[in-house]
């Protein structure tokens with residue numbers, strides 16, 4: 001029987017622990033479907049037969065469109081509703097863990113409010129309509145946090161989440177060069193812009209395939225022209 005091992009944490013606790021569940025060989029569906037199926041069991045028991053608490057996780061659209069189900073699937077940051085069984089199995093096993101770039105709320109659920117708070121503090125909201133199809137493309141960001149998870153510099157506190165630059169790029173395109181919002185953005189992002197990305201790992205995990213390095217470069221060129 002295939003198994004799924006989940007890195008769990010009870011609400012309000014600091015310690016994490018792993019728990020393994022077995023599931024039917026013939027199970028087909030996404031990782032989100034699997035989590036629903038486990039929670040729908042009349043009695044949830046782990047693979048050793050010990051009683052287990054229902055699994056805490058987030059999801060909404062289940063079509064890769066909202067970003068809520070972002071987690072680590074076999075160590076890779078991805079949307080759980082985009083990971084399908086049996087393809088996601090490794091030697092009959094699956095490992096799930098919460099994103100590490102954000103505080104864990106419970107089991108696989110994390111608190112990504114920091115992305116919204118950072119956007120608020122940097123004035124990253126739109127007051128107009130994107131000028132071009134290219135600008136509109138950046139508005140497709142799900143704010144799922146996968147790019148932040150992939151970015152070692154974000155996790156070490158030296159860089160803004162790469163997705164911040166999709167919003168910043170849009171804003172730079174909409175505001176006059178000397179507008180108060182651009183000045184606030186410049187002040188807010190200055191430190192981060194000194195730390196350009198070379199690896200592109202954020203782009204590799206982005207479910208929207210947004211050109212994040214291009215956004216970072218354009219924001220840098222727009223706010224700090226040589």
Ligand code: SF4
Nearest residue numbers: 141142144145147206
């Ligand atoms: S840029 Fe991509 S990975 Fe980052 S939050 Fe937006 S959709 Fe998610």
Ligand code: FES
Nearest residue numbers: 060062066067081
């Ligand atoms: S549930 Fe919306 S992206 Fe997975």
